Amino acid sequence: MSQFHLECGRCASRSEPGPRANLCPRCDSPQLVRYQVPHSAGNVVREAWRDRPRGMWRFSEILPIRAHELPVSLGEGDTPLIELTRLGAELGLDLWVKDEGRNPTGSFKDRGIGAAVTRAALDGVESFVIPSAGNAAAALAAYAARAGIPASVFIPCDTPPGVVRRCREFGADVTEVDGLITDCGRLAAEHAASTGAFDLSTLREPYRVEGKKTMMLEIVETLDWKPPDAIVYPTGGGTGLIGSWKALEELRNLGLIEGGTRMYAVQSSGCAPIVRAWREGLDEAPTWGDAQTQAWGLRVPAARGDFLIIRALRATTGSAIAVSDDAMREGARLLGSREGINAAIEGGATLAAARLLRDTGQLSEGERVVLFNTGNMLTY
Amino acid sequence: MSQFHLECGRCASRSEPGPRANLCPRCDSPQLVRYQVPHSAGNVVREAWRDRPRGMWRFSEILPIRAHELPVSLGEGDTPLIELTRLGAELGLDLWVKDEGRNPTGSFKDRGIGAAVTRAALDGVESFVIPSAGNAAAALAAYAARAGIPASVFIPCDTPPGVVRRCREFGADVTEVDGLITDCGRLAAEHAASTGAFDLSTLREPYRVEGKKTMMLEIVETLDWKPPDAIVYPTGGGTGLIGSWKALEELRNLGLIEGGTRMYAVQSSGCAPIVRAWREGLDEAPTWGDAQTQAWGLRVPAARGDFLIIRALRATTGSAIAVSDDAMREGARLLGSREGINAAIEGGATLAAARLLRDTGQLSEGERVVLFNTGNMLTY
Numbered sequence: 001m002s003q004f005h006l007e008c009g010r011c012a013s014r015s016e017p018g019p020r021a022n023l024c025p026r027c028d029s030p031q032l033v034r035y036q037v038p039h040s041a042g043n044v045v046r047e048a049w050r051d052r053p054r055g056m057w058r059f060s061e062i063l064p065i066r067a068h069e070l071p072v073s074l075g076e077g078d079t080p081l082i083e084l085t086r087l088g089a090e091l092g093l094d095l096w097v098k099d100e101g102r103n104p105t106g107s108f109k110d111r112g113i114g115a116a117v118t119r120a121a122l123d124g125v126e127s128f129v130i131p132s133a134g135n136a137a138a139a140l141a142a143y144a145a146r147a148g149i150p151a152s153v154f155i156p157c158d159t160p161p162g163v164v165r166r167c168r169e170f171g172a173d174v175t176e177v178d179g180l181i182t183d184c185g186r187l188a189a190e191h192a193a194s195t196g197a198f199d200l201s202t203l204r205e206p207y208r209v210e211g212k213k214t215m216m217l218e219i220v221e222t223l224d225w226k227p228p229d230a231i232v233y234p235t236g237g238g239t240g241l242i243g244s245w246k247a248l249e250e251l252r253n254l255g256l257i258e259g260g261t262r263m264y265a266v267q268s269s270g271c272a273p274i275v276r277a278w279r280e281g282l283d284e285a286p287t288w289g290d291a292q293t294q295a296w297g298l299r300v301p302a303a304r305g306d307f308l309i310i311r312a313l314r315a316t317t318g319s320a321i322a323v324s325d326d327a328m329r330e331g332a333r334l335l336g337s338r339e340g341i342n343a344a345i346e347g348g349a350t351l352a353a354a355r356l357l358r359d360t361g362q363l364s365e366g367e368r369v370v371l372f373n374t375g376n377m378l379t380y
Numbered sequence: 381m382s383q384f385h386l387e388c389g390r391c392a393s394r395s396e397p398g399p400r401a402n403l404c405p406r407c408d409s410p411q412l413v414r415y416q417v418p419h420s421a422g423n424v425v426r427e428a429w430r431d432r433p434r435g436m437w438r439f440s441e442i443l444p445i446r447a448h449e450l451p452v453s454l455g456e457g458d459t460p461l462i463e464l465t466r467l468g469a470e471l472g473l474d475l476w477v478k479d480e481g482r483n484p485t486g487s488f489k490d491r492g493i494g495a496a497v498t499r500a501a502l503d504g505v506e507s508f509v510i511p512s513a514g515n516a517a518a519a520l521a522a523y524a525a526r527a528g529i530p531a532s533v534f535i536p537c538d539t540p541p542g543v544v545r546r547c548r549e550f551g552a553d554v555t556e557v558d559g560l561i562t563d564c565g566r567l568a569a570e571h572a573a574s575t576g577a578f579d580l581s582t583l584r585e586p587y588r589v590e591g592k593k594t595m596m597l598e599i600v601e602t603l604d605w606k607p608p609d610a611i612v613y614p615t616g617g618g619t620g621l622i623g624s625w626k627a628l629e630e631l632r633n634l635g636l637i638e639g640g641t642r643m644y645a646v647q648s649s650g651c652a653p654i655v656r657a658w659r660e661g662l663d664e665a666p667t668w669g670d671a672q673t674q675a676w677g678l679r680v681p682a683a684r685g686d687f688l689i690i691r692a693l694r695a696t697t698g699s700a701i702a703v704s705d706d707a708m709r710e711g712a713r714l715l716g717s718r719e720g721i722n723a724a725i726e727g728g729a730t731l732a733a734a735r736l737l738r739d740t741g742q743l744s745e746g747e748r749v750v751l752f753n754t755g756n757m758l759t760y
Binding site: 171 | 434435454455458459460462466479482483484485486521522523524525526527528542546549550551712713716717718719720721722756757758759
């Protein structure tokens, strides 16, 4: 149970976390949650995390939940960190995969949506809306059902048909949109304005990042509080990458770790705004014109958190890298057939990227590297 | 790490667990694993289970693995036990669901197959074969890949197409069969005879039950070592029901629990051999003639462990009950839309059955009841 306030990720102005917390009231940028946990509490907190029942809410001292509040939970988090012995030996790496397909609806989206729905439900929100390329919609549908709150989702009409069925099975109202995630975002914002529904778009509200950061908390705990040398993260909206960076900073502030982890953002060569911005040395990423990729989670032509993603890559001396859809599919196939990992192609993208990063010397012999398999192949 | 031998489930003759352990050499019936753990070790064992890393292999004292042996693992087990507050209140029950869709390939099959592949790999098996209605094939494909051992699967050609794709993604050799699971079983046996592949058919080898029983170990541990009043289990081959019964017996032998749990087997009204045998007071279940159900996991016209299933129902004063496919689908929809549970229709069958059991007075007001959601809806 924590005490927290909000701080703008861009202009750093501080605000109180009232109901329906949203973008920075001053500059319209994403806000980040800041906690008041003293450095001296580090060891006590670590032991509490170890002893509590499993699931992401055991990290409650640095999650947006106050004393006597109960989360809206489906048992998300505490997914396995699995060693990839064969593929690691081939690449000359100490290679692991964080298997996020094991969450309630099959993807890492459950963590962020679970945190956001929890905070919103506690704050009295009465209906939700989200634009999504797929998995976030299913996650919202499930968590809204768990909270007993109605949800509407706006999905591009060419996402896999299973997504729509899943959302409806969870009782959500689904609108299929002839367009991209950005078009869905516009329609969701209109729906929110006209109905009063709370908009859970990526980084519009500050709590999805908090749920996502628990991936990194678990990784570091499993690795005995030694941060890995590098992570490879499939980057659409980038919430998990920003969250991972934030998690490491918070663990350092608690004195629980030293050093850091290089962060590598992977995108599809058919939709790579962050990679292009990174190569051109920009601080923000202009919208990608013609997004073309079968990796729905990576088909994000403009990320609201672009400047935070780029800041995280720079601060950790990582980089951004693009791989083709074919390379992603081959990566997923190798994760499956060589190691038995149930990987969606976004997960496959991380293996393809690790190979490239190794070839170009950005990953060195024997380094400990964690891939993020952000969803299981069944979500496709 | 355990010491164990095999005991025939029918004639009780004892044999040593050599490589390729199979049916009873004397009477051709399923064998069960028996462990030598003294009653006095109960408390020590319970604390060891609590303190080990998560996953089903932490129960190693009563699993088929010896000192210094390592399991073939994808982080299976330790799935959440989730309280169903709304649906429980409606039914007048203290209602929970064991969410088995959270296993590596999306179903409870991962536990049994993980245990069987582990033992076989340790014993030097060089290739696998399995007949399956779907999820067991995907599980074998994944665990065989993890073990680095080739696998062949025989699947009815009308199972969901995703199953075949999944198996191939994990590198398995897939044969689609124009027939039922029993036809696949015959072809798998022929394949085993001609190639030397080890046949992992349900209850042909003794270790799948051991993996499945960990579901019940986890349930009882989560409920603070108080067995629930009843479980409702979707029953095809029945391995998990037999395993649950065995788990409770082993916990009683260790002095860790008192009392027991009534077991209710749910089948589809279109394929209900156990229900029919139960109603007729038989000790075994004659083959069901014309199996018709969209619940692939329940389309098992003849279960090798029929006599063990019926024995478990009788010993625990439970029963067997059939529900229609429509009722199952409605059950899954309610689990999804009222509680956010990602349930396949076999999971939905347990909610439909709980309602019937409550209506007929077999479940009483306020009883603690655990439903088994054996897979997630994405497996369909």
